[in-house]
Amino acid sequence: MNVYLGIDLGRTKIAAAAVDVRTGERLLRLAVPTEAHEGPAAVIERMAALAGQVCAQINTPLDQIPAIGVSAPGLIDLEQGVTILLPSLPSGWRNVPLAANMTGLTSRPTVIINDARAFTLAEATFGAGRTARSVIGITLGAGIGGGIAIDGRLYLGVDGTAGEVGHMTIDPYGPRCGCGNRGCLETFASGPSITAMALRVVAQGMTTQIGALVDYDLNKITPGVIARAAEQGDTIAREILQRAGSCLGIGIANLVTIFSPERIVIGGGVSRLGEWILEPARAEVVARCHLKPLNQVQITLAQLGGDAEVIGAALWAAQRLAARG
Numbered sequence: 601m602n603v604y605l606g607i608d609l610g611r612t613k614i615a616a617a618a619v620d621v622r623t624g625e626r627l628l629r630l631a632v633p634t635e636a637h638e639g640p641a642a643v644i645e646r647m648a649a650l651a652g653q654v655c656a657q658i659n660t661p662l663d664q665i666p667a668i669g670v671s672a673p674g675l676i677d678l679e680q681g682v683t684i685l686l687p688s689l690p691s692g693w694r695n696v697p698l699a700a701n702m703t704g705l706t707s708r709p710t711v712i713i714n715d716a717r718a719f720t721l722a723e724a725t726f727g728a729g730r731t732a733r734s735v736i737g738i739t740l741g742a743g744i745g746g747g748i749a750i751d752g753r754l755y756l757g758v759d760g761t762a763g764e765v766g767h768m769t770i771d772p773y774g775p776r777c778g779c780g781n782r783g784c785l786e787t788f789a790s791g792p793s794i795t796a797m798a799l800r801v802v803a804q805g806m807t808t809q810i811g812a813l814v815d816y817d818l819n820k821i822t823p824g825v826i827a828r829a830a831e832q833g834d835t836i837a838r839e840i841l842q843r844a845g846s847c848l849g850i851g852i853a854n855l856v857t858i859f860s861p862e863r864i865v866i867g868g869g870v871s872r873l874g875e876w877i878l879e880p881a882r883a884e885v886v887a888r889c890h891l892k893p894l895n896q897v898q899i900t901l902a903q904l905g906g907d908a909e910v911i912g913a914a915l916w917a918a919q920r921l922a923a924r925g
């Protein structure tokens with residue numbers, strides 16, 4: 601049986617899909633609201649129920665699914681299948697035995713993986729990195745995550761956290777980050793940090809159309825609104841995106857220097873800014889990396905869209921099951 605279940609636990613929604621792990625084909629995907637305020641037990645029950653619904657709709661009994669993979673937004677203990685901290689969810693899900701509880705409800709072996717690592721595994725295998733042997737994935741969203749895949753396998757480090765590219769230091773004196781460090785990439789190029797730069801310039805009364813584009817309802821400013829202003833020639837908006845892209849490029853230059861990967865694949869909601877951030881990022885890499893021919897390193901957008909996490913989670917389940925023999 602090559603069909604595994606991948607489940608993506610998100611802040612606002614849970615997605616579950618049946619995935620053929622030989623081809624990456626997603627047979628069916630369903631999603632429901634996470635309702636995270638109800639707490640981990642209720643959310644895990646909802647995930648198990650969704651897994652049952654996916655199986656019912658593809659006419660496959662749940663007990664024929666070899667294993668379930670769950671991608672989770674935060675720090676996890678890979679070996680124990682326990683969440684350590686999911687900062688975007690209420691209560692933080694400290695020490696929740698997610699894998700064991702899912703197995704209890706579904707009777708299927710369940711493994712868990714960080715969501716950005718799931719993204720990277722899927723993109724490296726079936727997406728924008730599929731023809732490359734070494735791939736670094738970067739997810740730009742409310743936070744910045746990442747992963748490292750070599751020859752179709754994740755490199756996870758001693759504790760599963762290898763690839764946390766959002767928390768590399770870009771500016772030693774930069775803003776305080778949620779992780780406790782200062783000047784992390786996440787404080788310059790995540791969605792909220794880009795939006796915060798726009799809020800600041802509007803509040804300072806600088807000459808920009810960003811405020812007018814949201815009728816001065818500043819809660820409505822998003823990276824997309826800033827890009828719209830930039831498209832209309834707004835100098836301040838262009839500077840904001842240029843700065844975010846440059847900081848991303850400094851981070852990528854560091855990754856290129858250390859890993860010399862064939863491909864860097866960028867996804868997440870903020871990646872919809874496209875060339876507005878990729879162009880300054882590429883320029884920064886050219887300016888900073890002098891030791892290698894950069895035509896061998898491609899910096900490219902992800903291809904699997906919102907399916908990457910569920911596909912990666914299913915693939916992770918298949919790889920772990922095979923490794924356990």
Ligand SMILES: [Zn+2]
Pocket residue numbers: 766767768777778779780781784786
């Ligand atoms: Zn940080």
